[in-house]
Amino acid sequence: MYKKLFIPGPTHVRDEVLQAQTAPMIGHRSTAYSDLQGELTPKLQQLLYTQQPVFIYASSGTGVMEGSIRQAVLKRALVTVCGEFSSRWYEITKANGVPCDRLDVEAGQGFTPDQVVEALGKGDYDALTVTLNETSTGVMNPLKEIAAAVRAKYPDILILVDAVSAMAGVKIEFDAWDLDVVLASSQKCFALPPGLTVAAVSERAFKRAEQVPNRGYYFDFIDMLKFYKKNQTPATPAISLMNALNKQMDDILAEGLENRWARHLTMAQMVQAWAVKYWEMFPDPRFYSNTVSTVKNTRGINVGDLNKELGKRGATISNGYGPFKEKTFRIAHMGDITPADIEWLLGEINDILGLK
């Protein structure tokens, strides 16, 4: 049976978007391809409120996280860690031999601008990583405020943002917030199949990359930029997925960006209200996420069993991540999921568990 996905990736993909992938293949050095990329770019720039180049990589998000960290650091990176995904950026940085320190907060917490600025004062840093939405705990960091505080004091520090579970679900003003790299893969709020990553890159990041020796090959911003100017990519792009992205971007812009952000907030508030009524929310209320809610399993239910029952009714939610399995569960409300879907899902859970 088909199960609608209320998990934080891959998310539910609409049939029209799946269909868009079946267009006949074209050569990636053809005019038809350049037209496709040339059509897509301004739509993505609109999504991210930017005039800067927006690259499309055939890669999951992790690949571009790795690529970015390799190109962004000459001295030392500060990696903010508030859960499993932000911790991945620390692992990646280490694995590439890039000097770094981690700044940790407890699970369920996010970062305040003051915490970040204070930590940046303790070392000779030239890059900072921020995970906009920590998918493992359902924490959304105040990126706009963090960026403003960092910029006020450190104009040259590159701000690298993992926006994997947030981009296309919440507003990210790349230019106004003066960010340097913001990346997200296709299978979360974009509501596309996995396989693509979209990344906006600043002038400051290009300048830094030029100075970095051994910055890697596949994700090289400078090489990407050279081809971007011809509406191409250095290596073969994932053309079918880009057709799906093109269709989806039309639909996103037709919905209206402000409407899309508002819809995500509405769904988040529905789940939060339900969670507060019957359980407890896991994160600190200052950091509730607009795209995924983590709920404390205060009733001691078996989350695996709940999911089995939900499966029979055509839905899947997520268990807690890693150490929080069975202690929490997560309901994603991102991409093309609607408030009506959420109402239905919560009704089914209430029915299964006898919650009134």
Ligand SMILES: *Cc1c(COP(=O)(O)O)cnc(C)c1O
């Ligand atoms: C899903 C996720 C990732 C991993 O993305 P992939 O596309 O699977 O590489 C990284 N960061 C966050 C915050 C995520 O939610």
